[in-house]
Amino acid sequence: xxxxxxxxxxxxxxxxxxxxxxxxxxxxxxxxxxxxxxxxxxxxxxxxxxxxxxxxxxxxxxxxxxxxxxxxxxxxxxxxxxxxxxxxxxxxxxxxxxxxxxxxxxxxxxxxxxxxxxxxxxxxxxxxxxxxxxxxxxxxxxxxxxxxxxxxxxxxxxxxxxxxxxxxxxxxxxxxxxxxxxxxxxxxxxxxxxxxxxxxxxxxxxxxxxxxxxxxxxxxxxxxxxxxxxxxxxxxxxxxxxxxxxxxxxxxxxxxxxxxxxxxxxxxxxxxxxxxxxxxxxxxxxxxxxxxxxxxxxxxxxxxxxxxxxxxxxxxxx
Amino acid sequence: xxxxxxxxxxxxxxxxxxxxxxxxxxxxxxxxxxxxxxxxxxxxxxxxxxxxxxxxxxxxxxxxxxxxxxxxxxxxxxxxxxxxxxxxxxxxxxxxxxxxxxxxxxxxxxxxxxxxxxxxxxxxxxxxxxxxxxxxxxxxxxxxxxxxxxxxxxxxxxxxxxxxxxxxxxxxxxxxxxxxxxxxxxxxxxxxxxxxxxxxxxxxxxxxxxxxxxxxxxxxxxxxxxxxxxxxxxxxxxxxxxxxxxxxxxxxxxxxxxxxxxxxxxxxxxxxxxxxxxxxxxxxxxxxxxxxxxxxxxxxxxxxxxxxxxxxxxxxxx
Numbered sequence: 001x002x003x004x005x006x007x008x009x010x011x012x013x014x015x016x017x018x019x020x021x022x023x024x025x026x027x028x029x030x031x032x033x034x035x036x037x038x039x040x041x042x043x044x045x046x047x048x049x050x051x052x053x054x055x056x057x058x059x060x061x062x063x064x065x066x067x068x069x070x071x072x073x074x075x076x077x078x079x080x081x082x083x084x085x086x087x088x089x090x091x092x093x094x095x096x097x098x099x100x101x102x103x104x105x106x107x108x109x110x111x112x113x114x115x116x117x118x119x120x121x122x123x124x125x126x127x128x129x130x131x132x133x134x135x136x137x138x139x140x141x142x143x144x145x146x147x148x149x150x151x152x153x154x155x156x157x158x159x160x161x162x163x164x165x166x167x168x169x170x171x172x173x174x175x176x177x178x179x180x181x182x183x184x185x186x187x188x189x190x191x192x193x194x195x196x197x198x199x200x201x202x203x204x205x206x207x208x209x210x211x212x213x214x215x216x217x218x219x220x221x222x223x224x225x226x227x228x229x230x231x232x233x234x235x236x237x238x239x240x241x242x243x244x245x246x247x248x249x250x251x252x253x254x255x256x257x258x259x260x261x262x263x264x265x266x267x268x269x270x271x272x273x274x275x276x277x278x279x280x281x282x283x284x285x286x287x288x289x290x291x292x293x294x295x296x297x298x299x300x301x302x303x304x305x306x307x308x309x310x311x312x313x314x315x316x317x318x
Numbered sequence: 319x320x321x322x323x324x325x326x327x328x329x330x331x332x333x334x335x336x337x338x339x340x341x342x343x344x345x346x347x348x349x350x351x352x353x354x355x356x357x358x359x360x361x362x363x364x365x366x367x368x369x370x371x372x373x374x375x376x377x378x379x380x381x382x383x384x385x386x387x388x389x390x391x392x393x394x395x396x397x398x399x400x401x402x403x404x405x406x407x408x409x410x411x412x413x414x415x416x417x418x419x420x421x422x423x424x425x426x427x428x429x430x431x432x433x434x435x436x437x438x439x440x441x442x443x444x445x446x447x448x449x450x451x452x453x454x455x456x457x458x459x460x461x462x463x464x465x466x467x468x469x470x471x472x473x474x475x476x477x478x479x480x481x482x483x484x485x486x487x488x489x490x491x492x493x494x495x496x497x498x499x500x501x502x503x504x505x506x507x508x509x510x511x512x513x514x515x516x517x518x519x520x521x522x523x524x525x526x527x528x529x530x531x532x533x534x535x536x537x538x539x540x541x542x543x544x545x546x547x548x549x550x551x552x553x554x555x556x557x558x559x560x561x562x563x564x565x566x567x568x569x570x571x572x573x574x575x576x577x578x579x580x581x582x583x584x585x586x587x588x589x590x591x592x593x594x595x596x597x598x599x600x601x602x603x604x605x606x607x608x609x610x611x612x613x614x615x616x617x618x619x620x621x622x623x624x625x626x627x628x629x630x631x632x633x634x635x636x
Binding site: 044045046071074075077078079080081082084085086087094095096097098099100102103105106109120121124125 | 362363364389392393395396397398399400402403404405412413414415416417418420421423424427438439442443
């Protein structure tokens with residue numbers, strides 16, 4: 001029951017909370033977390049990977065749980081001086097966070113892969129889970145909005161998700177190579193479960209799914225694939241998921257998220273508050289407390305996910 | 319007597335002290351400071367200009383007078399996190415200092431000149447003096463040492479000037495274009511004095527002099543050219559000047575500094591402690607307190623330099 005490997009697909013904050021829970025309840029070395037890198041961007045000459053870093057900081061216990069991004073115990077001298085020099089300050093970079101971006105940028109320019117750099121950072125920070133960027137190739141989320149096409153961070157941070165979203169594109173995804181370690185993990189006989197974390201399906205998980213072969217590998221995968229709803233009671237826990245679904249003319253409901261993944265999903269975790277929606281789910285499900293305020297909440301949800309996966313193990317695959 | 323422009327050539331700490339004194343006793347807009355940029359280097363993917371920044375911070379009142387480099391009220395989170403990631407930490411970059419390097423690097427890559435960027439930074443920081451890099455072209459000091467050829471910062475910071483110096487080269491100097499504003503200032507009829515600050519002649523002033531046409535412009539210049547000795551009692555106030563002179567087989571003496579500049583120098587300022595050396599100087603001189611502990615010391619020396627220059631004004635030029 002507790003043997004085997006677990007693969008989690010995740011964006012930033014919500015996904016990172018469950019990833020941390022999984023890393024704490026699973027034996028060391030059995031969790032692989034795949035991070036969305038389509039919201040990576042180049043800013044001030046630096047390569048910034050927001051979801052990857054949120055996962056790294058969270059898994060290392062260095063995160064800032066109040067903000068949901070960046071590091072705890074951070075200082076802000078850099079931003080303050082940058083402002084005095086007339087630099088761009090809409091994307092907040094803490095002094096410690098900056099070290100990650102500067103060092104990553106240096107190593108990328110020296111020819112190392114994002115995967116290798118991330119693995120080294122994680123090892124130095126004492127992270128037991130394996131953290132993988134979804135690809136070492138460049139994929140960039142762009143949004144067609146009421147203000148025209150916008151780069152992801154321009155929409156997300158600079159304009160605070162205010163423009164209405166009409167279309168989402170993952171530039172480069174169709175020619176990007178998925179991280180080979182992810183495909184290997186998905187075809188492994190030791191794989192126990194795949195967990196789609198409670199991240200925004202449209203901008204955090206879809207970029208991963210848009211990589212060539214990824215969706216097919218999830219369909220083929222013999223281990224159960226489970227998603228945890230990022231929507232509770234018709235609202236997103238954090239971020240623009242609900243707003244974006246509505247703007248795209250889709251129901252703002254946990255059921256919609258399950259439908260979004262229906263081609264490869266074997267089971268769905270609904271929040272207890274959404275129990276009345278269960279009949280609309282055409283797949284195995286379980287109810288859980290999906291709001292993760294405390295570390296104990298994260299661990300409890302992780303155990304619930306793994307237990308639920310255990311019940312789906314024998315499900316025949318098409 | 320107090321009319322006209324003053325041009326100062328300077329390296330880092332010692333020169334910056336006198337530059338600050340000059341900026342405080344001269345009317346706004348009449349001081350131009352030319353900074354050595356041959357100790358600039360690329361580190362962690364950033365363009366770093368140590369002497370330029372020491373001058374900028376000093377003139378803006380943002381310097382760290384204890385260290386002689388960097389900013390006061392600095393934080394060090396970046397370096398601490400960089401160390402945790404296995405990055406290179408031998409060159410100390412404070413969090414605020416880093417903003418200057420990141421923003422300068424970004425603007426250089428966007429095609430702006432170092433001169434334009436420096437002018438904008440200085441305006442934003444409220445600096446009344448005009449601060450000019452000696453050139454917008456790349457010049458790099460390299461030293462042939464007992465450990466072979468070393469880049470300047472590798473020798474100066476990483477190896478703490480320990481290797482014995484046998485030869486000094488200014489890579490790129492022979493093809494670099496001096497800052498046109500410097501040549502314009504040197505030929506200006508409004509020029510009142512040229513001040514060679516008490517900087518290391520071998521590594522702070524010589525790179526400026528090595529630029530094509532610079533030495534000839536100083537020889538031609540109608541205003542008096544005055545140097546302030548960086549050597550007092552056979553010792554350098556700070557830094558490796560004395561050690562380097564000795565290793566190159568040259569006398570460690572203020573007189574040697576005057577001789578070093580003899581082709582264009584009109585007057586020399588000896589420290590009072592070196593009064594006995596005066597007979598060995600084959601040029602006009604004056605004695606002054608050249609150690610600048612306090613702001614009052616910097617202003618007093620600046621006034622002394624300007625007064626001395628005034629006495630040399632009518633000197634016929636060859």
